[in-house]
Amino acid sequence: MYWAVVGAAIGTATLVNILNKIIAWQRTTSCHGNTPAKPKSIFSTSFATITAITREVSNANVRLTVFGRYRCASPTVGRLSLVLAELILVLVLCFYKLDPSDQWQWEDVGYRTGFIAAAQLPLVILLAGKRNIIALLIGSSYERLNWLHRWVARILFLTVTIHMGFWFTDWERYDYIKVKLKTDKITQRGFSAWCILLWIVLSSFAPLRRWNYEFFVAQHIITFVGFLAAVFLHLPAEVKAYIWIPIGLYAFDRFVRTVWVLFINMSIFHPNSRNAGFVSCEATLEPLSRGASRLVIASPPISWRPGQHVFLSCHGIAPLQSHPFTIASIPEDDRMEFILKSKKGATKRFLARAHRSQYLPLKSDDVSAGQGFTAILDGPYGRMRPLQQFDSIFLIAGSSGGSFTVPLMRSIVARWKEDNSLENRRSRFRMSKGAVTRYIRFVWVIKSLDQYQWFGSQFAQLFKDVEQLCSNGMSVRIDMSIYVTCDPTLEPNSEASVPLKSFPGSHSRPQEVPSDVVAETEKAKMEIVSVHSAQSDSTVEQEAVKKSCGPHGTCCCAATIEDEDAITEAEKKQQYCCCGSTSSSTAGDKISNPSSEAVRPESDGSETSSTDADISKALMTPRTAQKANPVNMPQQISVLTGRPQPKTLIRKTLEQALGESAVVVCGPQGLNDDVRSSVVALSDERAVYKGTGAQGIYFWEEGFGYA
Secondary structure (H helix, E strand, O other): OHHHHHHHHHHHHHHHHHHHHHHHHHHHHOOOOOOOOOOOHHHHHHHHHHHHHHHHHOEEEOOOEOOEEEOOOOEEHHHHHHHHHHHHHHHHHHHHHHHOOOOHHHHHHHHHHHHHHHHHHHHHHHHHOOOHHHHHHHOOOOOHHHHHHHHHHHHHHHHHHHHHHHHHHHHHHHHHHHHHHHHOOOHHHHHHHHHHHHHHHHHHHHHHHHHHHHHHHHHHHHHHHHHHHHHHHHHHHOOHHHHHHHHHHHHHHHHHHHHHHHHHEEHHHOOOOOOOOOOOOOEEEEEEEOOOEEEEOOOOOOOOOOOOEEEOOOOOOOOOOEEEEEEEOOHOOEEEEEEEOOOHHOOOOOHHHHHHHHHOOOOOOEOOOEEEEEEEEEEEOOOOOOHOOEEEEEEEEHHHHHHHHHHHHHHHHHHHHHHHHHHHHHHOOOOOOOOOOOOEEEEEEEHHHHHHOHHHHHHHHHHHHHHHHHHHOOOOEEEEEEEEEOHHHHOOOOOOOOOOOOOOOOOOOOOOOOOHHHHHHHHHEEEEEEOOHHHHHHHHHHHHHHOEEEOHHHHHHHHHHHHHHOOOHHHHOOOOOOHHHHOOOOOOOOOOOOOOEEEOOOOOOOOOOHHHHHHHHHHOOOOHHOOOOOOOOOOOOEEEEEEEEEHHHHHHHHHHOOOOEEEEEEEEHHHHHHHHHHHHHHHHEEEEOOOOOOEEEEEEEEEEEOO
């Protein structure tokens, strides 16, 4: 009965996945029609309405508090519902037509719960594999089911505890528990299995799991094997099939993964591989700003879809380790790129290797002598609905989350280019390589403007391609904003660089300042404060704290920009990010250039005004003085100082949509929660598919970490 219910749930999810694939095929094959992303038939409208209601409910958060004060991590209604459904199903099957209060039925409850616990084992293993059969059927991937794997295992532990508890309670009446544990082998093996499962459950909680992930994986596999062995010896012969099935599933997963890893990484299977050695992949590293590095594999032996990740092993740098990294490029690049943010362990070693590789002698144009190293791939993994089926797409990323969202945006542009060719337009009997998408809104939240260089060349090429497509008659559009939340280079510094216009009026990128800006600055009563000594530097620091650019003594980069489009008039007010000076300058700091100058707004008439020559000199400082400012940033990109308000940005995207839209976020948990809450609120506010004409919202969240 347990597997009848579980199988029905998996079958329903599989049917929904098939319907979604049919919808995607229907939309992309009619991408040249009128509003292909908008449901038109009664069936498609009904399905869209049910889907919208399900999304709105399942993505809503449940606020949990402890003792009325402490707020716990809030699960979504969808996840909570699945866990409760599994728990209720198991408890109902354990106690159906049995009376736990009747001591003469305690043995019956013990037997029943033991069989139900054994029946749950195959599901635990099915949800754990990388080559996940359930994920394949429902259109998901292993990392999206990891949380469910853990919760099913916890419910299994609860079932086993109930099973053991009723037997112990039954024996306790005769003071027989110690005797059974000392003399009965079945009891000994069962108790051993319970102890091992207890450790598996405790060690899988997030703090221990994230403390040392490599150790967690190793001990998890070892204890799992021990648990299966103890359970196999504990169970009677008639139910040992529930042990052989998990063993077979685990062996199948490992076999498929091993064969695939050998195939993609052995040069013998890839004659065109650029690496002459035994392994087909050779990688190079280059350092980037903000403690990041770029790892590149030229002509990789596999293809992938944007947003996917691989497990990367570089045993020459991080021996016996394999880490998941999102692929930051698209297949059209013919190279696999990864942005590795240095933290500790392997990523720290990658960064150190990248810095060392800069000084090695070149052997060829592509790979440096000693710089190239062997890389082993496992993947790709990850599966989401194709974004080209949506009319409008909103992408938002935090810091290194850009390695997930940038390829998604570039893949849509690549499909626009393919769709612009006559060759693709003739095909009507296969899924079109074109895209239904008309509009993309891209938001990137970073801590320093020099992070722009991570994807600078890709952004430049992106806008060139879009401009060319528009000139060819395609009605497509991309809006891009970069929010800098904490950038010392945006504030007055010792090199007299001209700061960005910041909140509430920063809607432009840093650039060389023309004469009209000088006039504007004169109107705003800007002054130059010469810094000649450590004492005057301390005075400037105190003034910066006193006259901060944000409210209540805070910096503008910590403020939230409620409406990006509403700050046009405020651009006339020059405000500057001051957190860089206050955070980086301390009493007693020495300034290397005593004649350097700092620009700040004048707040009252008590300060001494600078001369016109000083103003001109400071404002016309060359771009090279702004060390972290990007070079050749496209004019279409807006740079703002502050944090975005996701709800406002998403609403503007949805208001212009002519069909279903997609909202994709990749970043820290706080950003992901804000975006999810905004999507739920807007879906309810706009009454999606409830007679208002508002179109559906597909939401996808990608987080940092191992899941």
